[in-house]
Amino acid sequence: MKDVNRTNKTLLTIAVLASIIVPLFIKARFLQHILVMVVLYAVLGQAWNILGGYVGLVSIGQAAFFGLGSYVSSYLSVEYGVNPWFGFVLAGLITALFGFLIGLPVTRLRGRYFAIATIALGQVMKVLFENWQRVGAATGLMLPLVKEGFSTFQFHTTKLPYYYIGLAMLGIIILFMRYMERSRLGYYFKAIRENEDVATALGINKTSYKLIAIAISAGITGMCGTFLAQYSLYVEPEYMFNHNISVTIALIAVFGGTGNILGPILGSAILLPISELTRAWMGSTGTGIDMMIYGAFIVLICVYQPRGLMGVVRNIQARARAQVQQARRGVNV
Amino acid sequence: MYLQLTVGGLLLGCIYGLVAMGLSLIYGVMGIVNFAHGAFVMVAMYASFWLNKFLGLDPVLSSPLVALLMFAFGVIVYHGIIGKVLEGPFLARLLVTFGLSIFLINGAQFLWSPDYRMVENPVFRGIKMLGPVFIEVPKLMASIGSLIVAGLIYWFVRKTKTGLAIQAISLDRMAASLMGIDIERLNGYAFGLGCACAGAAGGFLAEFYYIFPDVGTMFGLVALVAVALGGFGSTEGALIGAILIGIIETVGGFMIGSEFKYALVFLAYLVIVIVRPRGLLGWGAD
Numbered sequence: 371m372k373d374v375n376r377t378n379k380t381l382l383t384i385a386v387l388a389s390i391i392v393p394l395f396i397k398a399r400f401l402q403h404i405l406v407m408v409v410l411y412a413v414l415g416q417a418w419n420i421l422g423g424y425v426g427l428v429s430i431g432q433a434a435f436f437g438l439g440s441y442v443s444s445y446l447s448v449e450y451g452v453n454p455w456f457g458f459v460l461a462g463l464i465t466a467l468f469g470f471l472i473g474l475p476v477t478r479l480r481g482r483y484f485a486i487a488t489i490a491l492g493q494v495m496k497v498l499f500e501n502w503q504r505v506g507a508a509t510g511l512m513l514p515l516v517k518e519g520f521s522t523f524q525f526h527t528t529k530l531p532y533y534y535i536g537l538a539m540l541g542i543i544i545l546f547m548r549y550m551e552r553s554r555l556g557y558y559f560k561a562i563r564e565n566e567d568v569a570t571a572l573g574i575n576k577t578s579y580k581l582i583a584i585a586i587s588a589g590i591t592g593m594c595g596t597f598l599a600q601y602s603l604y605v606e607p608e609y610m611f612n613h614n615i616s617v618t619i620a621l622i623a624v625f626g627g628t629g630n631i632l633g634p635i636l637g638s639a640i641l642l643p644i645s646e647l648t649r650a651w652m653g654s655t656g657t658g659i660d661m662m663i664y665g666a667f668i669v670l671i672c673v674y675q676p677r678g679l680m681g682v683v684r685n686i687q688a689r690a691r692a693q694v695q696q697a698r699r700g701v702n703v
Numbered sequence: 704m705y706l707q708l709t710v711g712g713l714l715l716g717c718i719y720g721l722v723a724m725g726l727s728l729i730y731g732v733m734g735i736v737n738f739a740h741g742a743f744v745m746v747a748m749y750a751s752f753w754l755n756k757f758l759g760l761d762p763v764l765s766s767p768l769v770a771l772l773m774f775a776f777g778v779i780v781y782h783g784i785i786g787k788v789l790e791g792p793f794l795a796r797l798l799v800t801f802g803l804s805i806f807l808i809n810g811a812q813f814l815w816s817p818d819y820r821m822v823e824n825p826v827f828r829g830i831k832m833l834g835p836v837f838i839e840v841p842k843l844m845a846s847i848g849s850l851i852v853a854g855l856i857y858w859f860v861r862k863t864k865t866g867l868a869i870q871a872i873s874l875d876r877m878a879a880s881l882m883g884i885d886i887e888r889l890n891g892y893a894f895g896l897g898c899a900c901a902g903a904a905g906g907f908l909a910e911f912y913y914i915f916p917d918v919g920t921m922f923g924l925v926a927l928v929a930v931a932l933g934g935f936g937s938t939e940g941a942l943i944g945a946i947l948i949g950i951i952e953t954v955g956g957f958m959i960g961s962e963f964k965y966a967l968v969f970l971a972y973l974v975i976v977i978v979r980p981r982g983l984l985g986w987g988a989d
Contacts, residue, residue, distance in 0.1 A: 475973070481793070482797070483931060483976055624798055658812035665805030672796075672798055672802060673787045676791035676792050
């Protein structure tokens with residue numbers, strides 16, 4: 371077991387160093403864009419994972435939190451000139467509060483009723499923002515161009531700083547989740563996922579833990595919304611509240627594997643480049659063929675890889691362990 | 704005025720009801736929430752459109768044919784895709800039809816462009832006075848047709864041997880299989896029937912509604928809400944839920960502005976499932 375731990379640690383160190391150093395050598399803007407999207411969706415996938423993977427509440431309406439977060443910071447920045455970093459934090463707090471309030475009624479629902487409620491929530495938020503004149507209705511808001519720099523959260527010459535900010539977010543959330551996995555909170559979450567009624571019988575207050583999970587998930591997703599707003603420098607309902615964002619987030623989790631830290635990162639690292647590349651190659655034709663491929667891809671994943679990449683990794687590990695044991699038994703005999 | 708709106712909502716609700724019944728049937732038998740149901744309606748609408756364009760068939764009159772085509776389409780989709788994920792994890796079962804829907808909608812856009820189309824010279828058109836209310840003839844025909852098809856489905860599921868077998872599966876898969884029911888084959892039929900509902904509804908809608916790749920999305924979502932409202936697995940509940948939604952949409956849309964009507968529909972869903980977490984007539988496990 372010690373060897374396994376050591377190899378895992380080495381692999382982890384290599385992965386962390388590579389994720390920091392390699393991008394420095396990537397100069398093509400489109401490749402930088404893909405990197406930014408990969409880290410952004412890895413964070414979004416992790417936020418989904420806290421709610422869907424650990425507590426078992428499957429959300430297909432994360433765009434509601436994402437869009438809200440993007441609008442909080444953008445509105446404050448456009449209307450009152452508030453620094454986007456302040457907006458970033460505030461977006462997190464407000465969407466967390468929003469998630470909590472929405473969660474009060476919605477977390478009472480189970481399984482598919484919860485999933486459909488989140489879809490409904492996403493649609494309602496989109497319609498509301500499309501008709502809310504104060505925040506620009508369907509046209510949305512354009513963020514003012516200012517001098518680039520860390521303090522203004524705007525970078526024009528290169529996209530790399532966005533990547534590193536996203537990477538930092540991912541790092542923080544991973545540390546948080548490692549802590550969570552070993553804490554009482556994490557065990558309570560898993561207990562609720564495995565069997566709500568038994569968990570309640572054991573004295574876990576399921577309502578409050580579900581609310582904590584949805585608030586954390588919503589808050590992080592809202593901050594990601596601010597991140598994308600600062601990245602694209604405009605917000606509009608069709609873009610920020612797009613249902614495809616919600617589906618993509620859930621898909622990343624399915625593809626990567628849920629209920630563990632590595633899953634969403636793997637899912638995002640593989641899915642996002644594919645989706646961005648097909649969009650770049652074929653999206654401009656406007657024929658919808660890129661989305662067609664994307665749809666077919668979702669179906670294929672669900673049919674042939676429904677337990678996610680982590681499922682495959684686990685199978686391989688289990689097989690390797692069995693072989694080792696067999697070999698040992700052989701020696702003993 | 705409100706009478707007029709309620710009648711309008713009722714007519715709309717009957718068509719939603721047909722779509723929702725198909726959805727509920729599929730869910731009841733195999734536990735799949737079919738997010739592609741709206742896309743199936745869209746496919747059926749295009750089928751009606753092309754039948755009209757090339758063979759001169761009127762959409763309402765050709766709807767049995769379209770329903771039959773959609774039945775075949777559904778059976779193929781079941782054996783090609785759905786049947787393979789039935790044993791998979793919850794999330795895969797939930798997302799697979801999302802993928803299918805994205806594929807079909809964008810496939811339609813790829814094949815037929817995002818242009819809005821409309822059937823030329825439909826047989827049923829115009830408006831009739833019926834007592835104090837105006838009624839659009841194509842909508843009336845569509846809702847009558849929907850009710851007939853709904854009745855047929857109801858009869859089929861309750862009275863025929865195949866229908867009883869389908870019911871047996873939805874009650875207890877294992878026991879049904881032990882009684883010698885071929886689950887795979889009947890699941891395929893049930894999925895096909897669900898698609899046929901979407902097909903017939905699409906045919907009726909094509910008579911008076913614009914046809915474009917994204918047209919089904921709202922129908923699908925509204926039907927989903929109707930099914931959840933009525934309680935998953937209950938076909939009657941789906942019909943009642945759908946009629947309720949039709950009325951909420953038209954009357955509520957009139958009161959607070961039509962741009963918010965779908966928001967209102969979803970809000971109604973949230974309120975009702977919070978009060979009754981399993982819908983109006985729902986039963987069984989989650």
